[in-house]
Amino acid sequence: MDNMVVNLPNIPARDGLGCAVDHLAINQQYIRPEFSLYRKNNNGNGLAQVETSASGRGALVGVCLQGGHRRQLFKGRSSSLHDFEPGSVYLRNFSDDYRADLTEPFDFLLLEMSSEYLQQLSLETGKPYNNEMVNLTGFKDPVLSHLLNALIPILAKPDESSALFVDEMVTVISSHILGSYGGAGLVAPGRVLGLAPWQEMRAKEFIRANLDKDISISDVAAACGLSRSYFIRAFRAVTGYTPHRWLLTQRIEQARHLVQTTTTPLAQIATLCGFADQSHLTRNFNQIVGISPGKLRRSVTLQS
Known part of the structure; x- marks a missing residue:
């Protein structure tokens, strides 16, 4: 048989979520062992296709950041069209095959939660994780949409992101998903939330002792x-603050x-207090104190 040269189609490389990498205008990620955050944006650069095979890796939730997006989902021989508005959410269970044509520009913030993470969290909340979590596309959940949007700055400025804040937000989001769509309740009816005095003291002491470190919710809870x-x-x-907000007030x-x-130079103070740099300190200082650290120092100098 004669040798033949066959021109193969130029199939773009795909990332872990099944997106064609060269079709993405924005492709950001924040990876942790238990969960990962992504920002995926296609500005209309041709037809985008997403495809992943069934696996046990957990679940993916995403919020649409711009309107006008449409996707066609394929399941077996059937298909369905779905339109997204800004704030629309979709939930995808990795235990199912997934194939979709994305025919319009899109911009999504995505959170992937590992199966192990969801199983552990569901044990903490009292009910087993259901691996048959429902798949939903383009639905409205204002609470989930708001929580997911709060994660955007983490990808924009990862150096300024506190592990305590990230863990806190992902735990709240995952608990909401398990309670609303995964069959796991959040808190047993009638259970009163609270901390023993020693637990409150231990938590505050632990946070104060680690103001310059990037501690996690798991560290403090443990x-x-x-x-x-x-x-x-x-x-x-008990305190009226989330753990991250209380940490921030103590740093300030x-x-x-x-x-x-x-x-002490302001840049060094920023490092000592757990901020990424002086500008990160100044923004948070302004927000909470109402004056920049530089102006405060000058006013103290004038008074002395």
Whole structure:
């Protein structure tokens, strides 16, 4: 048989979510062992196709960041069309094959949760994780949409993202998904949220002792002998703050003390208090104190 040269189609490489990489205008990711965040944007660069085979890797939830997106889903010999508005959400179970044609531009913030993470979280909330979690496309869930949108800055400025904040948000989002779509309840009816005095003291001491470190919800919850999901809600019920917000206020208080009582450079104060850099400190300081650390230091100098 004579040798033949066959021109094969130029099939673009695909990422772990089945997206053609060269069709993406924005392709950001934030990877952790238990979960991953993605920003995927196609500005109309041709037909985009997404395809993944069934696996046990968990679930994917996404929120649409711009309108005008449409996708055609294929299941066996049937197909269905779905339109997305800004804020529309979709939930995808990796235990099913997934194939879709994305015929319009899209911009999505996506959260992938591993099967192990969902199983552990569902045990913490009292019910087993259902591997047959429902698949939903282009539906409305204002709570879930709001929570997912809050994760956008993590991908835009990962160096300024606190692990405590990321863990806190992903735990809340995952708990909401399990409670609403996965068959797992969040808290047993009639259960009163709270912390024992020693647990509240332990949590606050642990956070204060690690202001310059990127601690996680798991670290603080373990110090109190509690699950992550319960600790987040109980801490807020007792203090009026989420763990991340309380951490931020403590960092700002320490920074204010150093600004007012020392001549330590502001860039060094930012590092000592757990901020990414001086501009990160200044933005948060302005927001909470109402004045920049530089102006505060100058006012102290003028008074002395």
